Each structure stands twice: as C-alpha cells, then as structure tokens.
Amino acid sequence: MSQISRGLENVFIKTTALTYIDGENGILRYGGYDIEDLVEHTSFEEVIHLMLYGDLPTKLQLQRLKASIDEAYEIPQQVLDMIYSLPRDSDAVGMMETAFSALSSIYGMLWNKSTNRDNAIKLIARASTVVANVLRAKEGKKPVIPEPSESFAKSFLRASFSRTPTIEEVKAMDASLILYADHEVPASTTAALVTSSTLSDIYSCVVAALAALKGPLHGGAAEEAFKQFVEIGEPEMTETWFKKKVIEQKSRLMGFGHRVYKTYDPRAKIFKKYAKLLSEKSAEARKFFEIAQKVEELGVENFSEKHIYPNTDFYSGIVFYSLGFPVYMFTSLFALSRTLGWTAHVIEYVEDQHRLIRPRALYVGPIKREVVPMELRG
Ligand code: CMC
Structure with a gap:
C-alpha cells in the first residue's frame, strides 16, 4: 500500500x-x-x-x-x-x-x-x-x-x-x-x-x-458555502448553527480547507474585499456578508489548529450574488x-511534455480462480 x-x-x-x-x-x-x-x-x-x-x-x-x-x-x-x-x-x-x-x-x-x-x-x-x-x-x-x-x-x-x-x-x-x-x-x-x-x-x-x-468538494463549494449563509438566515443565528452543524453533526464547513493551502487562501482575501464592497448596495447581501464574517471567525477559531482556513469559494458567492447571479x-x-x-x-x-497518462492500480483481489460453469453455480 x-x-x-x-x-x-x-x-x-x-x-x-x-x-x-x-x-x-x-x-x-x-x-x-x-x-x-x-x-x-x-x-x-x-x-x-x-x-x-x-x-x-x-x-x-x-x-x-x-x-x-x-x-x-x-x-x-x-x-x-x-x-x-x-x-x-x-x-x-x-x-x-x-x-x-x-x-x-x-x-x-x-x-x-x-x-x-x-x-x-x-x-x-x-x-x-x-x-x-x-x-x-x-x-x-x-x-x-x-x-x-x-x-x-x-x-x-x-x-x-x-x-x-x-x-x-x-x-x-x-x-x-x-x-x-x-x-x-x-x-x-x-x-x-x-x-x-x-x-x-x-x-x-x-x-x-x-x-x-x-x-461539491471542488467547484461546487461556492454554491454550498453560500447556501450555508442562506440557511443561517440571520447573523445572530450563526453561533447556534455553527455549534449544531459543524461541531455536533461534524458537517464539513464549506468554503474552508484546502489540499495545498495550510493558511488563508490569498484569493479568499481578495474575494472578501469585493464581497464587502458590492454587498453594501443591498440589505440582503450585506446580511450574508455579515453572516459569512461570523462563520469565518468561528471557523478559524475552531480549525486553525488543523490549518483549515477560508478558501476561494468562501466569499466568491457573495460577489456573484451581489452581481445578480442565482x-x-x-x-x-x-x-x-x-x-x-x-x-x-x-x-x-x-x-x-506530452506522454499518455496511464497510472497503475495495485491489485488486491483474489490471485487466481477457476470459472465454475453457470449450471454448476447453484
Ligand atoms: N470542515 C471541517 N473539517 C475539515 C474541512 C472542512 N471544510 N476540511 C478538512 N477538514 C478536516 C477533515 O475532517 C480531516 O480531519 P481529520 O484528520 O480529523 O479526519 C482533515 O481536515 C483533513 O481532511 P481531508 O479531507 O483529508 O483533506 P483534503 O486535503 O482532502 O481537503 C478539501 C481538501 C477541499 C476536500 C477539504 O478541505 C474540504 O472538504 N473542504 C470543504 C469543501 C470546499 O470548500 N472545497 C473547495 C476547495 S478550494 C476550491 C476548489 O478546489 O474548487
């Protein structure tokens, strides 16, 4: 292995x-x-x-x-x-x-x-x-x-x-x-x-x-991250939601964590800036931004020891939503x-660099078996 x-x-x-x-x-x-x-x-x-x-x-x-x-x-x-x-x-x-x-x-x-x-x-x-x-x-x-x-x-x-x-x-x-x-x-x-x-x-x-x-573990994460903010609904509900969903039910916090980044994803910081700027134009978007900030604080508080921080998909949804995209x-x-x-x-x-990509799988099944004809298999 x-x-x-x-x-x-x-x-x-x-x-x-x-x-x-x-x-x-x-x-x-x-x-x-x-x-x-x-x-x-x-x-x-x-x-x-x-x-x-x-x-x-x-x-x-x-x-x-x-x-x-x-x-x-x-x-x-x-x-x-x-x-x-x-x-x-x-x-x-x-x-x-x-x-x-x-x-x-x-x-x-x-x-x-x-x-x-x-x-x-x-x-x-x-x-x-x-x-x-x-x-x-x-x-x-x-x-x-x-x-x-x-x-x-x-x-x-x-x-x-x-x-x-x-x-x-x-x-x-x-x-x-x-x-x-x-x-x-x-x-x-x-x-x-x-x-x-x-x-x-x-x-x-x-x-x-x-x-x-x-x-959802890749590009779908922006949608999932935003749906969390919608589910939370009001900024004051963030802590209760986080405790129940992320701590007790151990659901993954979407828009957090990355295979390569073990610190803040630099893209998340820039998306956050644009999310703040654009969300100022509508009360609903402002509310989602406020909720996201609170989720971020709780996420960092709970996960920084594991080096899990906001990734690019955490704030991008607020930018897209503010631009008018469903x-x-x-x-x-x-x-x-x-x-x-x-x-x-x-x-x-x-x-x-071209070469056919053809990896191997390590075989772990039965080494060799004889086929039993259908009429004898019961
Ligand atoms: N929330 C809670 N725990 C997490 C999270 C998270 N978002 N991400 C990783 N962990 C924990 C995981 O439970 C595991 O803990 P333990 O060692 O105690 O079992 C540990 O961290 C390692 O997890 P992993 O799944 O082996 O790590 P990975 O390198 O495969 O994780 C990831 C990368 C992106 C799949 C993961 O962080 C994740 O599921 N994040 C949520 C989905 C998400 O936001 N994806 C977007 C990624 S960035 C943009 C893109 O690629 O499209």
Whole structure:
C-alpha cells in the first residue's frame, strides 16, 4: 500500500510555468506575478495573454487579443438550441457540458502548435456565450450573443442580464475571472490533462474538466458555502448553527480547507474585499456578508489548529450574488474563468511534455480462480 498516494497527494504530474502556489505562506502567482498585483493592475484579457503566451501583452498585442475574442463570441445556432431545449431546472454545469460536447463535435481539431492558442482564445470567448445563455435559458429568457465592448467582463455581464453593468460590477467580475483563472492542477485540470494525454481535442478536455469541477468538494463549494449563509438566515443565528452543524453533526464547513493551502487562501482575501464592497448596495447581501464574517471567525477559531482556513469559494458567492447571479450559476462562473487555466495547462502539456497518462492500480483481489460453469453455480 505504501506505493499509493491517496488522492494523488504530493504527486507531480507535470512541470508548469503558469501558476505557482506556496501553500504554507498563502502565495499565488501566475507567471511570476502575485495574484493581488494582477487583480489590481491588469484585466482578464491581459491574464489570458500571460497564460497563453508567457507574458503580459503590449498595447498592440492586447488589441489583437481583444479583436480575436470579439470575433469568436458567435456559436452555432444548433448549440444554442441545444442549451434552450434542456429543461429549465437542469444543472447549469451539466448544460455547459452538453454545449461543450456539441462544440467538440463541431470544432474539435487536432493539436497544432501554430493554432492551439487561437483555438483556446476562441474557446474562452465561446464559453462566455455558453454561460450567459445557460443563465438566460434557465431564467426563461431569449438567446443573446455577447457583443464586443471595452472588456470581456462587461460583454459577459451585458449578455447575461441585458443591461449595462456599473464600473464597479465590471471590475468585480473581472477580478473574479482573474482569481478563478487557474490554480495549478486541481481535480478538474487533472481530468483535462488526462484527456489531453490521449490527444483528444481541446473541447473534450473542457468537458472532462467540467465533469470533475462540479462536485461539491471542488467547484461546487461556492454554491454550498453560500447556501450555508442562506440557511443561517440571520447573523445572530450563526453561533447556534455553527455549534449544531459543524461541531455536533461534524458537517464539513464549506468554503474552508484546502489540499495545498495550510493558511488563508490569498484569493479568499481578495474575494472578501469585493464581497464587502458590492454587498453594501443591498440589505440582503450585506446580511450574508455579515453572516459569512461570523462563520469565518468561528471557523478559524475552531480549525486553525488543523490549518483549515477560508478558501476561494468562501466569499466568491457573495460577489456573484451581489452581481445578480442565482446560486445555481456560481460553479458555471468558476468554470468560465477556469477555461483559461484548463486550456493553458493542456497546451503546455501537449506541446512540451506530452506522454499518455496511464497510472497503475495495485491489485488486491483474489490471485487466481477457476470459472465454475453457470449450471454448476447453484
Ligand atoms: N470542515 C471541517 N473539517 C475539515 C474541512 C472542512 N471544510 N476540511 C478538512 N477538514 C478536516 C477533515 O475532517 C480531516 O480531519 P481529520 O484528520 O480529523 O479526519 C482533515 O481536515 C483533513 O481532511 P481531508 O479531507 O483529508 O483533506 P483534503 O486535503 O482532502 O481537503 C478539501 C481538501 C477541499 C476536500 C477539504 O478541505 C474540504 O472538504 N473542504 C470543504 C469543501 C470546499 O470548500 N472545497 C473547495 C476547495 S478550494 C476550491 C476548489 O478546489 O474548487
């Protein structure tokens, strides 16, 4: 058994120049840049360039990248129809999987160094069309294709809600896109890598990643964390809830704990800042923020000895809720950002480090048995 790393803990599957995590000190960097710095001074489009081309873009490079995104928002009518034909109460990430499966049938192409990055950029633009329309379909609205604007974040919000977002909302959406853009090789990225290792196409890699992302221990945690705040209902009920649910019933505190971070997740701190800022606009959101802060205090008080702290999903839901998204969309919003990390990692793997991923399982069943014919088995 000593050969097995349960949950592949501390197994290195590839090298990467994309994302650096120091879990002991709570440091996250993309391409050497601190996440705080990137959120403060760059846009999601600049981070796309950084992840796919290794550097932040010049003005001209950024212009070109934006033009490529703007040209790629359109998706085939059949894929839109497919999204709108699903029952309105379908799972949002499941609807994304359906759309991406269809896109893989239409756009799935062979890997090619000269087109991989263009394909990834198109895929990310199409993802925003898919996510906006998953929301619209579930809300019973008509299809909309995002229109070019100053930013990816703004075009996405406009397509989602058919209204012009405020500068503050665009900044918060952009920050969230950057914060969720990549996180090295969590379960979803690993699923994408396994898929890419068979040289399957880049859209299929995203389908595999989406399937892994939606579980509550991974991307689904933002929805679960927010549902806790809704269940608590009033700030003064927090302590009673925590005692009953987390201490007595030993339920996991969602939005807390991380395989790699043994201290505060740096993304949680930034999401908290935006959650505070945006939630000031509505009494309901302010209440959820207040509850979250109290849960955080109790969580840290009880779990810091085990090195369990708020992770990125703890406050992100309050940001999404304040932007107007229903809870069922939170994981899809995470997925939209992460299409960047998934595609950047599979490109890095296929181009520079490719080998079929084929682990082993240590056999522990009966060594050898003779088949007893059915008529003699009783
Ligand atoms: N609440 C209560 N106890 C916890 C929690 C938590 N959130 N997380 C870990 N523990 C305890 C766990 O009970 C165990 O205790 P003991 O050793 O006494 O049995 C110990 O910590 C180790 O747990 P583990 O499950 O082996 O640790 P892991 O490295 O697999 O945990 C995790 C990582 C994310 C699965 C876990 O922390 C968790 O379930 N968190 C809640 C779900 C969540 O917020 N997920 C989002 C993760 S970050 C974003 C993302 O990846 O999408």
